[in-house]
Amino acid sequence: MTALSDAPETPPSPVRPGGRPLLIVPYMWIGDFVRCHSVVRLLKAQDPERPIDVLTTAMVAPLLDYMPGVRKGIVWDLPRKQLAYPKHRALAARLRPEGYGQALVMSRKWKAALAPFLAGIPVRTGLVGEMRFGVINDLRWGEKKLPRMIDQCATLALPKGAAQPPEWPMPMLVAPADEVAAWRRRLGLGGSRPVAALAPGAVGPSKRWPAESYGEVAQKLAQDGFDIWVLGGPGEKPQAEVIAAIGGERVVDLTGTDLRNAILALAAANVAVSNDSGLLHVAAALGTPTIGIFGPTSPWHWAPLNPIAATIETTTLVPCRPCHEPTCKMGHHACMRDIPSKTVIEAALKATRRIPT
Structure with missing residues:
Protein backbone atom coordinates (compact mmCIF):
# COMPACT_ATOMS: atom_id res chain seq x y z
CA MET A 1 0.00 0.00 0.00
CA THR A 2 2.83 2.39 0.77
CA ALA A 3 3.69 2.67 -2.90
CA LEU A 4 0.41 4.52 -3.45
CA SER A 5 1.35 7.37 -1.15
CA ASP A 6 3.09 10.60 -2.04
CA ALA A 7 4.16 11.01 1.60
CA PRO A 8 5.98 8.64 3.99
CA GLU A 9 3.79 6.57 6.30
CA THR A 10 3.68 8.02 9.82
CA PRO A 11 2.46 5.96 12.78
CA PRO A 12 -0.55 7.30 14.67
CA SER A 13 0.34 9.77 17.40
CA PRO A 14 -1.78 11.99 19.61
CA VAL A 15 -2.44 15.52 18.41
CA ARG A 16 -2.07 18.25 21.01
CA PRO A 17 -5.19 20.23 21.97
CA GLY A 18 -5.78 23.09 19.59
CA GLY A 19 -3.19 21.59 17.26
CA ARG A 20 -3.39 20.27 13.72
CA PRO A 21 -6.86 20.36 12.17
CA LEU A 22 -9.03 17.28 11.77
CA LEU A 23 -10.90 16.16 8.65
CA ILE A 24 -14.21 14.30 8.82
CA VAL A 25 -15.03 12.11 5.82
CA PRO A 26 -18.75 11.41 6.30
CA TYR A 27 -21.36 9.53 4.34
CA MET A 28 -22.70 11.86 1.66
CA TRP A 29 -26.44 11.18 1.92
CA ILE A 30 -28.31 14.14 3.42
CA GLY A 31 -29.56 12.41 6.57
CA ASP A 32 -26.24 10.72 7.31
CA PHE A 33 -24.44 14.00 6.67
CA VAL A 34 -26.66 15.74 9.23
CA ARG A 35 -25.88 12.96 11.73
CA CYS A 36 -22.17 13.68 11.35
CA HIS A 37 -22.72 16.94 13.23
CA SER A 38 -23.01 14.79 16.36
CA VAL A 39 -19.37 13.88 15.72
CA VAL A 40 -18.44 17.55 15.29
CA ARG A 41 -20.07 18.42 18.61
CA LEU A 42 -18.39 15.49 20.33
CA LEU A 43 -14.98 16.56 19.05
CA LYS A 44 -15.56 20.18 20.03
CA ALA A 45 -16.49 19.10 23.55
CA GLN A 46 -13.13 17.31 23.78
CA ASP A 47 -11.07 20.13 22.28
CA PRO A 48 -12.87 23.43 21.52
CA GLU A 49 -9.81 24.94 19.82
CA ARG A 50 -9.12 22.24 17.27
CA PRO A 51 -10.26 23.20 13.74
CA ILE A 52 -12.66 20.71 12.14
CA ASP A 53 -13.22 20.51 8.39
CA VAL A 54 -15.63 18.22 6.55
CA LEU A 55 -15.24 16.63 3.13
CA THR A 56 -18.46 17.20 1.20
CA THR A 57 -20.13 16.89 -2.16
CA ALA A 58 -21.60 19.93 -3.87
CA MET A 59 -25.11 18.65 -3.19
CA VAL A 60 -24.85 18.49 0.60
CA ALA A 61 -22.35 21.35 1.03
CA PRO A 62 -25.04 23.94 1.96
CA LEU A 63 -25.62 22.08 5.23
CA LEU A 64 -22.17 23.10 6.45
CA ASP A 65 -23.13 26.78 6.44
CA TYR A 66 -25.60 26.02 9.23
CA MET A 67 -23.44 23.63 11.32
CA PRO A 68 -21.80 25.31 14.32
CA GLY A 69 -18.25 24.15 14.95
CA VAL A 70 -17.27 23.42 11.35
CA ARG A 71 -14.43 25.60 10.07
CA LYS A 72 -15.00 24.85 6.38
CA GLY A 73 -16.06 22.26 3.86
CA ILE A 74 -13.78 20.70 1.27
CA VAL A 75 -16.11 20.38 -1.72
CA TRP A 76 -15.14 17.50 -3.97
CA ASP A 77 -17.41 15.25 -6.01
CA LEU A 78 -16.09 11.71 -6.45
CA PRO A 79 -17.81 9.04 -8.56
CA ARG A 80 -19.89 6.71 -6.40
CA LYS A 81 -19.39 3.40 -8.15
CA GLN A 82 -15.90 3.60 -9.60
CA LEU A 83 -12.43 4.04 -8.18
CA ALA A 84 -11.41 7.05 -10.34
CA TYR A 85 -7.87 6.97 -8.93
CA PRO A 86 -6.74 10.21 -10.63
CA LYS A 87 -9.58 12.08 -8.92
CA HIS A 88 -8.49 10.70 -5.55
CA ARG A 89 -4.91 11.82 -6.23
CA ALA A 90 -6.21 15.28 -7.13
CA LEU A 91 -8.24 15.40 -3.93
CA ALA A 92 -5.17 14.32 -1.95
CA ALA A 93 -3.24 17.21 -3.48
CA ARG A 94 -6.05 19.55 -2.36
CA LEU A 95 -5.97 18.13 1.19
CA ARG A 96 -2.20 18.05 1.70
CA PRO A 97 -1.61 21.80 2.24
CA GLU A 98 -4.28 21.85 4.97
CA GLY A 99 -1.91 20.02 7.33
CA TYR A 100 -4.51 17.70 8.83
CA GLY A 101 -3.36 15.69 11.82
CA GLN A 102 -6.19 13.17 11.66
CA ALA A 103 -9.01 12.02 9.39
CA LEU A 104 -12.15 10.29 10.67
CA VAL A 105 -13.44 8.10 7.82
CA MET A 106 -17.05 7.08 8.45
CA SER A 107 -17.63 4.78 5.48
CA ARG A 108 -16.19 1.24 5.49
CA LYS A 109 -15.43 1.49 1.76
CA TRP A 110 -11.76 1.20 0.84
CA LYS A 111 -11.84 4.17 -1.50
CA ALA A 112 -13.29 6.46 1.21
CA ALA A 113 -9.90 6.34 2.93
CA LEU A 114 -7.78 6.60 -0.21
CA ALA A 115 -7.42 10.39 -0.50
CA PRO A 116 -6.57 10.87 3.21
CA PHE A 117 -3.91 8.14 2.79
CA LEU A 118 -2.48 9.68 -0.38
CA ALA A 119 -2.45 13.08 1.33
CA GLY A 120 -0.24 11.69 4.08
CA ILE A 121 -2.64 12.52 6.91
CA PRO A 122 -0.80 10.81 9.79
CA VAL A 123 -3.75 9.42 11.76
CA ARG A 124 -6.53 7.85 9.70
CA THR A 125 -9.28 6.50 11.92
CA GLY A 126 -11.98 4.18 10.62
CA LEU A 127 -13.87 0.93 10.98
CA VAL A 128 -12.50 -2.38 9.76
CA GLY A 129 -13.76 -3.03 6.23
CA GLU A 130 -12.69 -3.92 2.68
CA MET A 131 -9.11 -4.86 3.66
CA ARG A 132 -8.10 -1.29 4.50
CA PHE A 133 -5.04 -2.23 6.54
CA GLY A 134 -2.47 0.53 6.07
CA VAL A 135 -4.88 2.85 4.30
CA ILE A 136 -6.62 3.11 7.69
CA ASN A 137 -3.93 2.99 10.38
CA ASP A 138 -6.16 3.59 13.43
CA LEU A 139 -8.50 0.64 12.93
CA ARG A 140 -11.56 0.20 15.13
CA TRP A 141 -12.64 -3.43 15.30
CA GLY A 142 -15.52 -3.76 17.73
CA GLU A 143 -17.29 -0.57 16.69
CA LYS A 144 -18.57 -2.01 13.43
CA LYS A 145 -20.67 -4.48 15.44
CA LEU A 146 -22.64 -1.66 17.05
CA PRO A 147 -26.27 -1.77 15.85
CA ARG A 148 -26.80 1.81 14.67
CA MET A 149 -24.84 3.80 12.12
CA ILE A 150 -24.63 6.78 14.48
CA ASP A 151 -23.02 4.56 17.13
CA GLN A 152 -20.46 3.26 14.64
CA CYS A 153 -19.59 6.74 13.37
CA ALA A 154 -19.59 8.67 16.63
CA THR A 155 -17.36 6.19 18.46
CA LEU A 156 -14.63 7.03 15.95
CA ALA A 157 -14.37 10.40 17.70
CA LEU A 158 -13.62 8.72 21.03
CA PRO A 159 -10.24 7.39 22.15
CA LYS A 160 -9.80 3.74 21.22
CA GLY A 161 -11.48 1.52 23.81
CA ALA A 162 -13.43 4.37 25.45
CA ALA A 163 -16.92 3.57 26.71
CA GLN A 164 -19.83 4.75 24.61
CA PRO A 165 -21.78 7.53 26.39
CA PRO A 166 -25.48 7.01 27.20
CA GLU A 167 -26.41 9.63 24.58
CA TRP A 168 -24.65 11.31 21.69
CA PRO A 169 -24.78 15.08 21.20
CA MET A 170 -27.70 15.90 18.95
CA PRO A 171 -27.07 17.40 15.51
CA MET A 172 -27.77 21.11 15.32
CA LEU A 173 -28.49 23.28 12.30
CA VAL A 174 -28.81 27.02 12.89
CA ALA A 175 -30.43 29.16 10.18
CA PRO A 176 -30.20 32.90 11.02
Whole structure:
Protein backbone atom coordinates (compact mmCIF):
# COMPACT_ATOMS: atom_id res chain seq x y z
CA MET A 1 0.00 0.00 0.00
CA THR A 2 2.83 2.39 0.77
CA ALA A 3 3.69 2.67 -2.90
CA LEU A 4 0.41 4.52 -3.45
CA SER A 5 1.35 7.37 -1.15
CA ASP A 6 3.09 10.60 -2.04
CA ALA A 7 4.16 11.01 1.60
CA PRO A 8 5.98 8.64 3.99
CA GLU A 9 3.79 6.57 6.30
CA THR A 10 3.68 8.02 9.82
CA PRO A 11 2.46 5.96 12.78
CA PRO A 12 -0.55 7.30 14.67
CA SER A 13 0.34 9.77 17.40
CA PRO A 14 -1.78 11.99 19.61
CA VAL A 15 -2.44 15.52 18.41
CA ARG A 16 -2.07 18.25 21.01
CA PRO A 17 -5.19 20.23 21.97
CA GLY A 18 -5.78 23.09 19.59
CA GLY A 19 -3.19 21.59 17.26
CA ARG A 20 -3.39 20.27 13.72
CA PRO A 21 -6.86 20.36 12.17
CA LEU A 22 -9.03 17.28 11.77
CA LEU A 23 -10.90 16.16 8.65
CA ILE A 24 -14.21 14.30 8.82
CA VAL A 25 -15.03 12.11 5.82
CA PRO A 26 -18.75 11.41 6.30
CA TYR A 27 -21.36 9.53 4.34
CA MET A 28 -22.70 11.86 1.66
CA TRP A 29 -26.44 11.18 1.92
CA ILE A 30 -28.31 14.14 3.42
CA GLY A 31 -29.56 12.41 6.57
CA ASP A 32 -26.24 10.72 7.31
CA PHE A 33 -24.44 14.00 6.67
CA VAL A 34 -26.66 15.74 9.23
CA ARG A 35 -25.88 12.96 11.73
CA CYS A 36 -22.17 13.68 11.35
CA HIS A 37 -22.72 16.94 13.23
CA SER A 38 -23.01 14.79 16.36
CA VAL A 39 -19.37 13.88 15.72
CA VAL A 40 -18.44 17.55 15.29
CA ARG A 41 -20.07 18.42 18.61
CA LEU A 42 -18.39 15.49 20.33
CA LEU A 43 -14.98 16.56 19.05
CA LYS A 44 -15.56 20.18 20.03
CA ALA A 45 -16.49 19.10 23.55
CA GLN A 46 -13.13 17.31 23.78
CA ASP A 47 -11.07 20.13 22.28
CA PRO A 48 -12.87 23.43 21.52
CA GLU A 49 -9.81 24.94 19.82
CA ARG A 50 -9.12 22.24 17.27
CA PRO A 51 -10.26 23.20 13.74
CA ILE A 52 -12.66 20.71 12.14
CA ASP A 53 -13.22 20.51 8.39
CA VAL A 54 -15.63 18.22 6.55
CA LEU A 55 -15.24 16.63 3.13
CA THR A 56 -18.46 17.20 1.20
CA THR A 57 -20.13 16.89 -2.16
CA ALA A 58 -21.60 19.93 -3.87
CA MET A 59 -25.11 18.65 -3.19
CA VAL A 60 -24.85 18.49 0.60
CA ALA A 61 -22.35 21.35 1.03
CA PRO A 62 -25.04 23.94 1.96
CA LEU A 63 -25.62 22.08 5.23
CA LEU A 64 -22.17 23.10 6.45
CA ASP A 65 -23.13 26.78 6.44
CA TYR A 66 -25.60 26.02 9.23
CA MET A 67 -23.44 23.63 11.32
CA PRO A 68 -21.80 25.31 14.32
CA GLY A 69 -18.25 24.15 14.95
CA VAL A 70 -17.27 23.42 11.35
CA ARG A 71 -14.43 25.60 10.07
CA LYS A 72 -15.00 24.85 6.38
CA GLY A 73 -16.06 22.26 3.86
CA ILE A 74 -13.78 20.70 1.27
CA VAL A 75 -16.11 20.38 -1.72
CA TRP A 76 -15.14 17.50 -3.97
CA ASP A 77 -17.41 15.25 -6.01
CA LEU A 78 -16.09 11.71 -6.45
CA PRO A 79 -17.81 9.04 -8.56
CA ARG A 80 -19.89 6.71 -6.40
CA LYS A 81 -19.39 3.40 -8.15
CA GLN A 82 -15.90 3.60 -9.60
CA LEU A 83 -12.43 4.04 -8.18
CA ALA A 84 -11.41 7.05 -10.34
CA TYR A 85 -7.87 6.97 -8.93
CA PRO A 86 -6.74 10.21 -10.63
CA LYS A 87 -9.58 12.08 -8.92
CA HIS A 88 -8.49 10.70 -5.55
CA ARG A 89 -4.91 11.82 -6.23
CA ALA A 90 -6.21 15.28 -7.13
CA LEU A 91 -8.24 15.40 -3.93
CA ALA A 92 -5.17 14.32 -1.95
CA ALA A 93 -3.24 17.21 -3.48
CA ARG A 94 -6.05 19.55 -2.36
CA LEU A 95 -5.97 18.13 1.19
CA ARG A 96 -2.20 18.05 1.70
CA PRO A 97 -1.61 21.80 2.24
CA GLU A 98 -4.28 21.85 4.97
CA GLY A 99 -1.91 20.02 7.33
CA TYR A 100 -4.51 17.70 8.83
CA GLY A 101 -3.36 15.69 11.82
CA GLN A 102 -6.19 13.17 11.66
CA ALA A 103 -9.01 12.02 9.39
CA LEU A 104 -12.15 10.29 10.67
CA VAL A 105 -13.44 8.10 7.82
CA MET A 106 -17.05 7.08 8.45
CA SER A 107 -17.63 4.78 5.48
CA ARG A 108 -16.19 1.24 5.49
CA LYS A 109 -15.43 1.49 1.76
CA TRP A 110 -11.76 1.20 0.84
CA LYS A 111 -11.84 4.17 -1.50
CA ALA A 112 -13.29 6.46 1.21
CA ALA A 113 -9.90 6.34 2.93
CA LEU A 114 -7.78 6.60 -0.21
CA ALA A 115 -7.42 10.39 -0.50
CA PRO A 116 -6.57 10.87 3.21
CA PHE A 117 -3.91 8.14 2.79
CA LEU A 118 -2.48 9.68 -0.38
CA ALA A 119 -2.45 13.08 1.33
CA GLY A 120 -0.24 11.69 4.08
CA ILE A 121 -2.64 12.52 6.91
CA PRO A 122 -0.80 10.81 9.79
CA VAL A 123 -3.75 9.42 11.76
CA ARG A 124 -6.53 7.85 9.70
CA THR A 125 -9.28 6.50 11.92
CA GLY A 126 -11.98 4.18 10.62
CA LEU A 127 -13.87 0.93 10.98
CA VAL A 128 -12.50 -2.38 9.76
CA GLY A 129 -13.76 -3.03 6.23
CA GLU A 130 -12.69 -3.92 2.68
CA MET A 131 -9.11 -4.86 3.66
CA ARG A 132 -8.10 -1.29 4.50
CA PHE A 133 -5.04 -2.23 6.54
CA GLY A 134 -2.47 0.53 6.07
CA VAL A 135 -4.88 2.85 4.30
CA ILE A 136 -6.62 3.11 7.69
CA ASN A 137 -3.93 2.99 10.38
CA ASP A 138 -6.16 3.59 13.43
CA LEU A 139 -8.50 0.64 12.93
CA ARG A 140 -11.56 0.20 15.13
CA TRP A 141 -12.64 -3.43 15.30
CA GLY A 142 -15.52 -3.76 17.73
CA GLU A 143 -17.29 -0.57 16.69
CA LYS A 144 -18.57 -2.01 13.43
CA LYS A 145 -20.67 -4.48 15.44
CA LEU A 146 -22.64 -1.66 17.05
CA PRO A 147 -26.27 -1.77 15.85
CA ARG A 148 -26.80 1.81 14.67
CA MET A 149 -24.84 3.80 12.12
CA ILE A 150 -24.63 6.78 14.48
CA ASP A 151 -23.02 4.56 17.13
CA GLN A 152 -20.46 3.26 14.64
CA CYS A 153 -19.59 6.74 13.37
CA ALA A 154 -19.59 8.67 16.63
CA THR A 155 -17.36 6.19 18.46
CA LEU A 156 -14.63 7.03 15.95
CA ALA A 157 -14.37 10.40 17.70
CA LEU A 158 -13.62 8.72 21.03
CA PRO A 159 -10.24 7.39 22.15
CA LYS A 160 -9.80 3.74 21.22
CA GLY A 161 -11.48 1.52 23.81
CA ALA A 162 -13.43 4.37 25.45
CA ALA A 163 -16.92 3.57 26.71
CA GLN A 164 -19.83 4.75 24.61
CA PRO A 165 -21.78 7.53 26.39
CA PRO A 166 -25.48 7.01 27.20
CA GLU A 167 -26.41 9.63 24.58
CA TRP A 168 -24.65 11.31 21.69
CA PRO A 169 -24.78 15.08 21.20
CA MET A 170 -27.70 15.90 18.95
CA PRO A 171 -27.07 17.40 15.51
CA MET A 172 -27.77 21.11 15.32
CA LEU A 173 -28.49 23.28 12.30
CA VAL A 174 -28.81 27.02 12.89
CA ALA A 175 -30.43 29.16 10.18
CA PRO A 176 -30.20 32.90 11.02
CA ALA A 177 -33.62 34.55 11.23
CA ASP A 178 -32.59 37.41 8.93
CA GLU A 179 -31.47 34.96 6.25
CA VAL A 180 -34.75 33.07 6.50
CA ALA A 181 -36.72 36.33 6.28
CA ALA A 182 -34.72 37.52 3.26
CA TRP A 183 -35.29 34.17 1.54
CA ARG A 184 -39.04 34.44 2.09
CA ARG A 185 -39.11 37.95 0.65
CA ARG A 186 -37.07 36.91 -2.36
CA LEU A 187 -39.47 34.06 -3.17
CA GLY A 188 -42.60 36.05 -2.32
CA LEU A 189 -43.46 33.70 0.55
CA GLY A 190 -44.35 36.29 3.15
CA GLY A 191 -47.60 36.40 5.03
CA SER A 192 -48.94 35.73 8.50
CA ARG A 193 -50.37 32.25 7.95
CA PRO A 194 -48.62 29.27 9.53
CA VAL A 195 -46.66 27.03 7.18
CA ALA A 196 -46.64 23.25 6.85
CA ALA A 197 -43.67 21.89 4.89
CA LEU A 198 -44.23 18.51 3.24
CA ALA A 199 -41.30 16.33 2.11
CA PRO A 200 -42.80 13.46 0.09
CA GLY A 201 -39.53 12.10 -1.31
CA ALA A 202 -37.15 9.39 -0.13
CA VAL A 203 -34.40 7.22 -1.56
CA GLY A 204 -36.33 4.19 -2.75
CA PRO A 205 -40.08 4.04 -3.40
CA SER A 206 -40.76 1.77 -0.42
CA LYS A 207 -40.14 4.66 2.00
CA ARG A 208 -42.55 7.03 0.25
CA TRP A 209 -45.98 7.57 1.75
CA PRO A 210 -48.45 7.92 -1.17
CA ALA A 211 -48.62 11.37 -2.76
CA GLU A 212 -52.42 11.17 -2.55
CA SER A 213 -52.15 10.85 1.23
CA TYR A 214 -49.87 13.88 1.37
CA GLY A 215 -52.47 15.66 -0.75
CA GLU A 216 -55.16 14.91 1.83
CA VAL A 217 -52.90 16.30 4.56
CA ALA A 218 -52.31 19.43 2.47
CA GLN A 219 -56.03 19.86 1.83
CA LYS A 220 -56.99 19.62 5.51
CA LEU A 221 -54.16 21.82 6.79
CA ALA A 222 -54.94 24.44 4.13
CA GLN A 223 -58.57 24.44 5.30
CA ASP A 224 -57.25 25.04 8.82
CA GLY A 225 -55.34 28.14 7.69
CA PHE A 226 -51.93 26.80 6.71
CA ASP A 227 -49.86 27.60 3.67
CA ILE A 228 -48.38 24.39 2.26
CA TRP A 229 -44.86 24.14 0.87
CA VAL A 230 -43.81 20.95 -0.92
CA LEU A 231 -40.06 20.31 -0.76
CA GLY A 232 -37.71 17.98 -2.58
CA GLY A 233 -35.49 17.53 -5.57
CA PRO A 234 -36.44 17.27 -9.24
CA GLY A 235 -37.56 13.68 -8.67
CA GLU A 236 -40.35 14.87 -6.38
CA LYS A 237 -42.05 17.02 -9.06
CA PRO A 238 -44.66 14.34 -9.87
CA GLN A 239 -45.61 13.98 -6.19
CA ALA A 240 -45.81 17.76 -5.83
CA GLU A 241 -48.23 17.94 -8.75
CA VAL A 242 -50.50 15.34 -7.15
CA ILE A 243 -50.36 17.14 -3.80
CA ALA A 244 -51.18 20.50 -5.40
CA ALA A 245 -54.09 19.01 -7.35
CA ILE A 246 -55.65 17.69 -4.15
CA GLY A 247 -54.47 20.34 -1.70
CA GLY A 248 -55.60 23.40 -3.62
CA GLU A 249 -54.34 26.90 -4.23
CA ARG A 250 -52.39 27.29 -0.98
CA VAL A 251 -49.93 24.61 -2.06
CA VAL A 252 -46.59 26.01 -3.27
CA ASP A 253 -44.28 23.68 -5.18
CA LEU A 254 -40.68 24.26 -4.05
CA THR A 255 -39.33 20.99 -5.44
CA GLY A 256 -36.47 20.99 -7.89
CA THR A 257 -34.50 23.70 -6.11
CA ASP A 258 -31.25 23.17 -4.24
CA LEU A 259 -30.76 21.99 -0.67
CA ARG A 260 -30.26 25.51 0.69
CA ASN A 261 -33.81 26.40 -0.28
CA ALA A 262 -35.10 23.32 1.53
CA ILE A 263 -33.09 24.17 4.64
CA LEU A 264 -34.46 27.71 4.77
CA ALA A 265 -38.00 26.52 4.03
CA LEU A 266 -37.84 24.01 6.88
CA ALA A 267 -36.42 26.68 9.19
CA ALA A 268 -39.35 28.95 8.33
CA ALA A 269 -42.03 26.28 8.66
CA ASN A 270 -44.24 25.82 11.72
CA VAL A 271 -44.41 22.06 11.17
CA ALA A 272 -42.77 19.59 8.80
CA VAL A 273 -44.12 16.25 7.61
CA SER A 274 -41.60 13.90 6.05
CA ASN A 275 -40.91 10.32 5.11
CA ASP A 276 -37.77 8.67 6.46
CA SER A 277 -35.52 10.84 4.32
CA GLY A 278 -32.73 13.36 4.55
CA LEU A 279 -35.13 16.28 4.96
CA LEU A 280 -36.58 14.60 8.06
CA HIS A 281 -33.16 14.94 9.68
CA VAL A 282 -32.73 18.50 8.45
CA ALA A 283 -36.08 19.57 9.91
CA ALA A 284 -35.39 17.90 13.25
CA ALA A 285 -31.89 19.39 13.53
CA LEU A 286 -33.33 22.85 12.84
CA GLY A 287 -35.75 22.39 15.74
CA THR A 288 -38.88 22.57 13.58
CA PRO A 289 -41.75 20.45 14.98
CA THR A 290 -41.48 17.38 12.78
CA ILE A 291 -43.71 14.42 11.93
CA GLY A 292 -41.76 11.38 10.67
CA ILE A 293 -43.53 8.66 8.68
CA PHE A 294 -41.88 5.22 8.84
CA GLY A 295 -42.79 2.05 6.98
CA PRO A 296 -40.04 -0.31 5.82
CA THR A 297 -37.41 1.19 8.11
CA SER A 298 -37.02 1.06 11.88
CA PRO A 299 -37.27 4.39 13.72
CA TRP A 300 -34.89 3.03 16.37
CA HIS A 301 -32.20 2.64 13.74
CA TRP A 302 -32.93 5.58 11.47
CA ALA A 303 -35.04 8.27 13.15
CA PRO A 304 -33.26 11.55 13.93
CA LEU A 305 -31.37 11.79 17.20
CA ASN A 306 -33.23 15.04 17.78
CA PRO A 307 -36.66 14.65 19.37
CA ILE A 308 -39.48 14.88 16.85
CA ALA A 309 -43.11 15.73 17.47
CA ALA A 310 -44.44 12.36 16.30
CA THR A 311 -43.22 9.11 14.81
CA ILE A 312 -45.98 7.63 12.66
CA GLU A 313 -46.08 3.91 11.87
CA THR A 314 -48.87 1.65 10.67
CA THR A 315 -50.94 -0.05 13.36
CA THR A 316 -51.68 -2.88 10.93
CA LEU A 317 -49.69 -6.07 11.47
CA VAL A 318 -47.30 -6.23 8.52
CA PRO A 319 -45.08 -9.28 9.12
CA CYS A 320 -42.41 -8.24 6.61
CA ARG A 321 -41.57 -4.91 8.24
CA PRO A 322 -39.08 -3.55 8.85
CA CYS A 323 -37.45 -4.92 5.70
CA HIS A 324 -35.11 -1.95 5.04
CA GLU A 325 -35.50 -2.61 1.32
CA PRO A 326 -35.66 0.24 -1.22
CA THR A 327 -38.59 -1.39 -3.02
CA CYS A 328 -41.44 -3.47 -1.62
CA LYS A 329 -40.63 -7.11 -2.42
CA MET A 330 -44.17 -8.16 -1.53
CA GLY A 331 -45.78 -5.71 -3.94
CA HIS A 332 -48.41 -4.40 -1.50
CA HIS A 333 -46.53 -1.51 0.20
CA ALA A 334 -48.92 -2.02 3.12
CA CYS A 335 -46.54 -0.61 5.72
CA MET A 336 -46.99 2.84 4.14
CA ARG A 337 -50.35 2.62 2.39
CA ASP A 338 -52.10 1.55 5.61
CA ILE A 339 -51.12 4.77 7.44
CA PRO A 340 -54.25 6.96 7.32
CA SER A 341 -53.91 10.63 6.50
CA LYS A 342 -56.09 11.44 9.51
CA THR A 343 -53.33 10.19 11.84
CA VAL A 344 -50.75 12.45 10.23
CA ILE A 345 -53.12 15.45 10.17
CA GLU A 346 -53.87 15.09 13.88
CA ALA A 347 -50.16 14.80 14.68
CA ALA A 348 -49.39 17.95 12.69
CA LEU A 349 -52.14 19.91 14.41
CA LYS A 350 -51.00 18.73 17.83
CA ALA A 351 -47.44 19.72 17.01
CA THR A 352 -48.64 23.27 16.33
CA ARG A 353 -50.93 23.23 19.39
CA ARG A 354 -54.04 23.67 17.28
CA ILE A 355 -55.91 20.86 19.01
CA PRO A 356 -55.50 19.58 22.59
CA THR A 357 -52.60 17.16 23.14
